[in-house]
Amino acid sequence: MSSILEGFSQALTLILHLDAELLGIILLSIKVSGGALLIATLTGLPLGALLGLKKFPLGGFFVTILNTFMGLPPVVVGLFIYLLLSRSGPLGFMSLLYTPVAMIVAQSVLAFPIVAAISHSAIAGVDPILRQTAVTLGATPVQVSLAVIREARYGIMSGVMAAFGRVMAEVGAILIVGGNIAGYTRVMTTTIALETDKGNFELALALGIILLSISLMINTALYMIQRRGMVRTNR
Amino acid sequence: MSLHLTTSNIFKSYNGESVLKNCSFSFDQGGVYVLTGPNGSGKSTFLRICSLIECQDSGQIHYVSGGQVLDNDLALKRRITLVLPKVGLFNMSVFRNAAYGLTIRGIKGPVAIRRIDKVLDFVGLSHKKVQNARTVSSGEAQRLGIARALVIEPEILFLDEPTASVDQKNTGIIEGIINTMKQDGKVTVIMTTHDRDQAARLADHLLVMKDGEILSAPFEKEKI
Numbered sequence: 087m088s089s090i091l092e093g094f095s096q097a098l099t100l101i102l103h104l105d106a107e108l109l110g111i112i113l114l115s116i117k118v119s120g121g122a123l124l125i126a127t128l129t130g131l132p133l134g135a136l137l138g139l140k141k142f143p144l145g146g147f148f149v150t151i152l153n154t155f156m157g158l159p160p161v162v163v164g165l166f167i168y169l170l171l172s173r174s175g176p177l178g179f180m181s182l183l184y185t186p187v188a189m190i191v192a193q194s195v196l197a198f199p200i201v202a203a204i205s206h207s208a209i210a211g212v213d214p215i216l217r218q219t220a221v222t223l224g225a226t227p228v229q230v231s232l233a234v235i236r237e238a239r240y241g242i243m244s245g246v247m248a249a250f251g252r253v254m255a256e257v258g259a260i261l262i263v264g265g266n267i268a269g270y271t272r273v274m275t276t277t278i279a280l281e282t283d284k285g286n287f288e289l290a291l292a293l294g295i296i297l298l299s300i301s302l303m304i305n306t307a308l309y310m311i312q313r314r315g316m317v318r319t320n321r
Numbered sequence: 322m323s324l325h326l327t328t329s330n331i332f333k334s335y336n337g338e339s340v341l342k343n344c345s346f347s348f349d350q351g352g353v354y355v356l357t358g359p360n361g362s363g364k365s366t367f368l369r370i371c372s373l374i375e376c377q378d379s380g381q382i383h384y385v386s387g388g389q390v391l392d393n394d395l396a397l398k399r400r401i402t403l404v405l406p407k408v409g410l411f412n413m414s415v416f417r418n419a420a421y422g423l424t425i426r427g428i429k430g431p432v433a434i435r436r437i438d439k440v441l442d443f444v445g446l447s448h449k450k451v452q453n454a455r456t457v458s459s460g461e462a463q464r465l466g467i468a469r470a471l472v473i474e475p476e477i478l479f480l481d482e483p484t485a486s487v488d489q490k491n492t493g494i495i496e497g498i499i500n501t502m503k504q505d506g507k508v509t510v511i512m513t514t515h516d517r518d519q520a521a522r523l524a525d526h527l528l529v530m531k532d533g534e535i536l537s538a539p540f541e542k543e544k545i
Contacts, residue, residue, distance in 0.1 A: 219409035222374060223422040223473065224399035233421075237412055315412070 096288035122193030134205025155199035164262030208241025240315025331380035352525030408466030422473035460491025480512035
């Protein structure tokens with residue numbers, strides 16, 4: 087018990103002093119997960135919008151696939167990206183394995199279905215009357231779609247935040263494709279795994295506390311977004 | 322140049338059930354046209370087809386301006402508008418809801434603000450303009466729907482059962498709004514109501530519908 091408390095105490099000291107190595111790890115984590123989230127949003131949101139706004143054959147099938155992929159095991163994604171990027175793989179010539187780019191790609195794959203599926207659900211859930219309303223007021227088809235997407239904005243933001251939470255906490259995929267190289271591809275989650283193995287609990291705990299704090303911030307933001315979107319209706 | 326609407330031989334059916342049968346009529350004068358009749362008589366369907374929101378199975382909808390028949394394109398659709406019985410309000414402020422029609426037409430700045438303030442004042446919602454539109458009462462929602470339609474200064478305004486789900490007080494306010502529009506004479510109003518007393522109060526031209534047909538030629542208010 088005392089060693090845990092001691093670990094916490096040393097972890098807090100580390101956080102308060104925040105040395106360059108620790109800061110580098112935190113920043114890389116945010117950079118990798120932020121980059122992955124950006125890519126996932128830029129690709130997932132249009133797909134979610136397309137599936138939510140247009141009806142076409144196999145639309146339901148694609149939605150089911152997206153929902154299934156929301157629970158993709160990170161290690162499987164890591165393995166798949168590893169095979170693609172490894173020297174003998176189809177994209178081996180790009181020499182991306184064990185780089186932050188490979189980590190961003192892996193996390194994008196994990197975040198993409200979350201953004202797409204939740205965006206689809208939010209957009210498909212918009213009251214059809216609003217679409218008709220936009221038409222009656224003279225909106226073009228593009229303006230109608232934009233009005234519907236804007237109406238789903240809180241749901242979409244929830245999806246983006248949920249995806250960010252998932253990739254920030256993810257370790258399996260980035261460990262496989264990033265290699266956990268000190269000062270290059272080492273991020274918070276992989277450092278926690280490594281330092282725990284080494285028995286260096288104070289650094290692992292310090293990063294754990296920071297990771298939890300970031301997760302708390304994400305969830306607080308998510309809660310506030312959802313609260314803002316839930317408006318009391320008298321009708 | 323004023324805009325007139327002529328419908329000829331409109332037929333419409335849903336799932337094999339005939340909803341409109343050979344409906345022909347010319348809305349070629351200003352004022353307030355009221356379509357009345359029991360539920361299921363086809364009033365709303367006729368209104369939706371006239372306002373180009375829905376397509377007829379057969380028959381013709383002609384909008385005429387200055388002797389020219391207009392194409393049913395976006396330019397024409399932006400000269401008319403329909404307020405649905407369940408007003409769809411966007412999850413944003415009353416002001417921004419009222420602004421929507423102007424925003425999509427690229428009308429912004431002081432001109433837009435002036436027009437929005439004017440219509441909100443006209444329907445008695447100026448004091449609620451910063452409030453989220455989803456939090457207003459049903460009567461206020463209906464009035465906001467009318468304001469949002471009027472802000473784009475339509476030449477023909479279609480109102481589908483504008484007082485069907487509102488209380489007596491708001492019914493009175495909405496009827497007052499329609500009467501003021503009638504006196505101003507800037508917009509032709511074509512509305513539906515199942516309330517025959519209301520139809521008699523508001524109509525310059527009254528049309529009775531039953532079982533998908535326009536039963537009678539319109540007659541002037543004094544003849545009702």
